[in-house]
Amino acid sequence: MNTRDPRRWLILVVLCLSTLVLVIDNMVLTVAIPPLAAGLDADVQDIQWILDSYILVFAALLLTAGSLSDRYGRRRVMIVGLALFGCASLVATFAAGPAQLIVARAVMGLGGALIMPSTLSILITVFDETERRKAMAAWSAVATLGLVGGPVLGGALITWFWWGAVFLINVPVAVLAIIAALVLMPESKAPRSKPDPLGVILSAAGMTALVWTLIELPHGLSWPSLVVAVVCLSGFVAWELRTAYPMVPLALFRDRTFSGASFSLTLVQIGNGGLLLVLTQFLQYVLGYSPTQAGLAFIPMALASLLFNTLGATLGRRVGNRLMVGGGLVVMAAGFGLLAGLSAEAGVVPTAVALAVLGTGGGLAMPAAIAALMGTIPADHAGVGSALNSTIQQMGAALGIAALGSVVSTGFTAGMPAGATEQARRSIGDALAVGDPALADTARQAFTAAMSSAFTISAAGVLAAAVLALIVLRERPDTIATPRTLVNEPRERIHQ
Numbered sequence: 001m002n003t004r005d006p007r008r009w010l011i012l013v014v015l016c017l018s019t020l021v022l023v024i025d026n027m028v029l030t031v032a033i034p035p036l037a038a039g040l041d042a043d044v045q046d047i048q049w050i051l052d053s054y055i056l057v058f059a060a061l062l063l064t065a066g067s068l069s070d071r072y073g074r075r076r077v078m079i080v081g082l083a084l085f086g087c088a089s090l091v092a093t094f095a096a097g098p099a100q101l102i103v104a105r106a107v108m109g110l111g112g113a114l115i116m117p118s119t120l121s122i123l124i125t126v127f128d129e130t131e132r133r134k135a136m137a138a139w140s141a142v143a144t145l146g147l148v149g150g151p152v153l154g155g156a157l158i159t160w161f162w163w164g165a166v167f168l169i170n171v172p173v174a175v176l177a178i179i180a181a182l183v184l185m186p187e188s189k190a191p192r193s194k195p196d197p198l199g200v201i202l203s204a205a206g207m208t209a210l211v212w213t214l215i216e217l218p219h220g221l222s223w224p225s226l227v228v229a230v231v232c233l234s235g236f237v238a239w240e241l242r243t244a245y246p247m248v249p250l251a252l253f254r255d256r257t258f259s260g261a262s263f264s265l266t267l268v269q270i271g272n273g274g275l276l277l278v279l280t281q282f283l284q285y286v287l288g289y290s291p292t293q294a295g296l297a298f299i300p301m302a303l304a305s306l307l308f309n310t311l312g313a314t315l316g317r318r319v320g321n322r323l324m325v326g327g328g329l330v331v332m333a334a335g336f337g338l339l340a341g342l343s344a345e346a347g348v349v350p351t352a353v354a355l356a357v358l359g360t361g362g363g364l365a366m367p368a369a370i371a372a373l374m375g376t377i378p379a380d381h382a383g384v385g386s387a388l389n390s391t392i393q394q395m396g397a398a399l400g401i402a403a404l405g406s407v408v409s410t411g412f413t414a415g416m417p418a419g420a421t422e423q424a425r426r427s428i429g430d431a432l433a434v435g436d437p438a439l440a441d442t443a444r445q446a447f448t449a450a451m452s453s454a455f456t457i458s459a460a461g462v463l464a465a466a467v468l469a470l471i472v473l474r475e476r477p478d479t480i481a482t483p484r485t486l487v488n489e490p491r492e493r494i495h496q
Contacts, residue, residue, distance in 0.1 A: 023146030028154030046098035057109030065119035081114025086174030155295030199247035206232030260472030261373035269396025269463035271458035276402035301359035308363030321372040328365025330468035336459035413449025
């Protein structure tokens, strides 16, 4: 059991602030895209790169960042990440063109990659097994609040100020988190081990190629990047299994709880991937909501998620991770099913009910899934283990955005009349801009039908995750493996 730090709950506040700044930044963009595009005179390709440059760098460097945090200090790496993120946000605020904003977003992705693994790894080293579930539930609740509160904040900032405010808000939060980390947070790191430069190169190259492949998937399969991803990641796995000092302890996947939680989270994030992006377009383009109204529409999801996240922390120790994850995911699948049933004439109540059900399921399932996964990770590998968790979720989200985005795009084009312009058949925003009432009505119906197909796929994916969790997960005490588990023990004895 870890010695309890008397400042652990204040440290948790710092960790939550650090996580919140990352989540909010990504979510505010879901409602900021239209005014941002107009303000920078950005075309569709520019907007795609503004969104993708962040996730490309973030997901590609997560494993490397997690390894660095274990080796050189989790607090130190988190502070460097916060500084990079804050400075890049300031540059993004006053970007004069799409190119500047794309570069700033890429640097923000680097900062985010350094921050995310450190937050969760510090959490699991500061809190012992008796309090870890509550701390993780609070951390998850704050992340959820940022996830669904980001569009609300983004809509308000755009209405009151201008699109640059969605980046400027990151700066004071990052500064506050840095100061609090320096004052309150102890440094923690793994015992010194040899670096793994080949593992770093192979993982970074492979993850970059994989994320690029997923980003390009809606436009067709990029075979060169896929080949690079397969070769580099296969080489990475082979090298990590044979080197004496692996950057990533792949032996974790021999634990059925770790593997089950990982694959369940991947399936969930595939479903969640395109949720906000698709739904905010539905609310604004189909139902005619303003950016602020579109953000406020997510409040039922936020409230339900926070409520059941708190309830889940209380019930988790009694019910167990397996039932909490399985039951919560079934509720999430029902929420996606309700979203799939929305019509182009849907009112406030059906949308609110669907989002509340979705938030309820997520609040019950996600903290338990993360707790199950992180509970199998040795303390010495907390940083890279946290990065592995984040990478798994990012890959699922990227695959979800690519796959569901492709479903919506293909479905929308198929539902539009052949006589419409090519631009109008590709984008509902362009179709509405034509000014033809009949074409606008057809576009709204086509987008709604395409969205329904995407959310039906999401419901099926989350339901599959529920079945997987119920079959594969097994209960264990809320403990973390001892530091020697993956370093000094023979591979065949790991997690037996």
